[in-house]
Amino acid sequence: MSATTNGHDGATPAPPTNLPEWLSKITLEKAVRAQIGDFEKIISVTPEHGSSAGENYSSLFLRLLVDVELFDHTTKCLSFVLKAEPSNEVIAAILSRRNLFYKEELMYHSIIPKYEQLYEDVGKTIQFAPKAFKVDRDLGVDYILLEDLQKKNFKNANRLAGLDLIHMQRVLEKLAAFHAASACYVEKHGLFGEEFTVGVYCEANRQLLQELTASGAFLSQLKKWKNAEKIYEKLADSDNYLVDRLFEDHRFNAREFNVLNHGDCWANNVMFQHDAFGTIKETLFVDFQVGKYGSPAIDLYYLILSSAAPELKTAKFDYLVRFYFDNLIENLKLLQYHRPLPKLRNIHAALFRHGLAAYIVVSKVLPVVMLDKTNNADMESFMNDASKMKVAMYTNPKYVQVMSELLPWLDNRGLLDWK
8 A cells, every 4th residue: 555644634733844945936726727717916825734643654645735816816725735746755766766756647647637538528426535636736746636525525434433335336337437447448549558457566666575575564464363374384484485476466357357457446545525415416526546457356355354344254255246246337338348348257257366455455455444543654664674663553442352253354355365
């Protein structure tokens, strides 16, 4: 997971400190004009931190409050969310090596607009993500500038509680539409570039992947859990071959049904807008840095096992997959997908083949999702297998309880037999 909040979450902002020097040079006339049309002048741009301590692991998030004077001399306040490379050189180097900002810029400014146009062409209006903008001049840094969804009353669900059935259904509806658009995009525009078909899963990133997937902290706790001896023995030496299996698992098979996975589809990267009665009006995705072309099993495991409420993860897993599948087929037909439609058994076969993806989610992603806010939460702590954050992740009683149900479920399905 990219392990960040998305800057739209409405958390109480901390006072701005240690702001980058380039921020004072930013000008937003193009972005303001795209939002409200012509205007007299920009009066001021005031930055606020967009996420609180312990909720932002890998990027700088700022909310930019822009006071604008209109032609009638009244003023209007606009708000944008700015996501930029961090000042920490180690983390910035990791982000650069993984092409994360480049991929996200492609998604927001090129690929997602084409997805939405595919639906527009068949008479359906759909939005997948917040609107993206450009600053007026090159700042010499990687950044993403977005509309502030908080101003439209979008919020994250409670990641600690997990998504209830209705919220899961709304996310899966949008995810199915997103996946269908990606399959039809390939038919119309050709295959995605290597940044999406290969991504981070190449030999050049072996050491980085070994650090990101190191299982020592997880396994040292697993060994202590009740009735986990056989599962521990099965996974005890997994660090020796896990990265090689990741390379194999993420090598897309052109003979299978493939989509562009969101890649980081968990509760904090989904925004909900509700009406006055609490009914969901709209669901949008954010954070498109780690999209990967391949089996939809990747996103299905990621979303359901990381973000569904604990009572849904296994009990409703097959139902949720069926719900996704029905919506996927509906959208593929609407978009006039020309290739053979996938069958439900194809999706389940892919889920069984990609058991490693399920293990990665429950051992690396879920403990972060279930960890209450901590000031020790940052990318370096996440990559340090002996950090206080890692210890807190794997000793969290709520996580241990959920895993007491998840691990046997995974094992009984053969999803841990990927050695």
